[in-house]
Amino acid sequence: MRKMVVAAVLSSAASFSSANGFYVGADYLMLDTDLKAFGESAGTEPKGLSVKFGGAFSEYFSGEAMLGIGTQDDTVKDAGFDFELDLLIGASVIGALPLNDVFKVYGKIGLAKIEYSDSDDDRADASGLLYGVGFAADFSEKYGVSLEYIQYPDGEYDDYEIDVETASLNLGVYRKF
Numbered sequence: 554m555r556k557m558v559v560a561a562v563l564s565s566a567a568s569f570s571s572a573n574g575f576y577v578g579a580d581y582l583m584l585d586t587d588l589k590a591f592g593e594s595a596g597t598e599p600k601g602l603s604v605k606f607g608g609a610f611s612e613y614f615s616g617e618a619m620l621g622i623g624t625q626d627d628t629v630k631d632a633g634f635d636f637e638l639d640l641l642i643g644a645s646v647i648g649a650l651p652l653n654d655v656f657k658v659y660g661k662i663g664l665a666k667i668e669y670s671d672s673d674d675d676r677a678d679a680s681g682l683l684y685g686v687g688f689a690a691d692f693s694e695k696y697g698v699s700l701e702y703i704q705y706p707d708g709e710y711d712d713y714e715i716d717v718e719t720a721s722l723n724l725g726v727y728r729k730f
Contacts, residue, residue, distance in 0.1 A: 574609030578699070578727030582621060584638060586669075588629060589716040597636040600625040605725070612651060617661070618644045626672070635672040641705075642666045643683055654691075661685045665705055669717060677717045679708025691729075699725040 582601035587594050603621025610616065623638030645663025652658065665683040670676050687701030705719040 574615065574729060576605075576607050576727045576729045578605045578607075578725050579603065580605060580619070580621070580699075580701075580723040580725035582638070582641075583722045583724070584719055585721065586636065586717060586719045588632070588636070589718065590714055595629045595632045597627045597629045599623055599627045599637045601638045601641065601721075603641060603723075605727070607647070607727075613649055615647045615649065616644070617647060617663075629671070637670060639668040639670050640666075641668075645683060649689075657689050659687050659689065659701075661687065661701065661703065667705055667708065667719065669708075675710055675712060677708055677710040677715070679706040679717060679719070681706030687723075689727075695729050697727050697729070699723070699727065701725070 580603045582603060584599050584601060586597050586599065588597065601621050601623045603619045605617055605619040607615050607617035619641065621638070621641035626635040626637035628634070629636050643663055643665035645661045647659050647661045649657045649659040662682070662684045664681065665679075667679045668676065669678065683703055683705050685701055685703035687699055689697055689699040691697040701723045703721045703723060705721065707719075708717045709715060710717070
């Protein structure tokens, strides 16, 4: 299943290359994850890195595919084990509102698959809807930066009744072609 999802994301990214306004970029992911079970909640803030490929269909709409991995785990508060992002794959459509030639705000909605693990070798995953909002600034004709807030799909541990809820603040750079 993982190979099929990776192939679909890469295929989507390749199809965007023919779109007007193709871009590639990288995002630093600052995840905020809550683990919930039996009415209790514990938080953790692992970090990650993703690459993104996108193409504009018009001035207002574009599509994007991403592939990410964890770069730094974090100790789950009040639980004593580490939690990390293993894999993040997603595709989304973006609606943008240009404010001028440099700045734009946008909304994003799409699908994502996320895999997590902890220091006890337990696994969790999530698949479903992602959505968020962002702000982008082009600091030249070819390069820009973005800041976005994304809510990822909720998931759960494979062997335990622990729900996993993740949101992320993503700081990115991109290059337009």
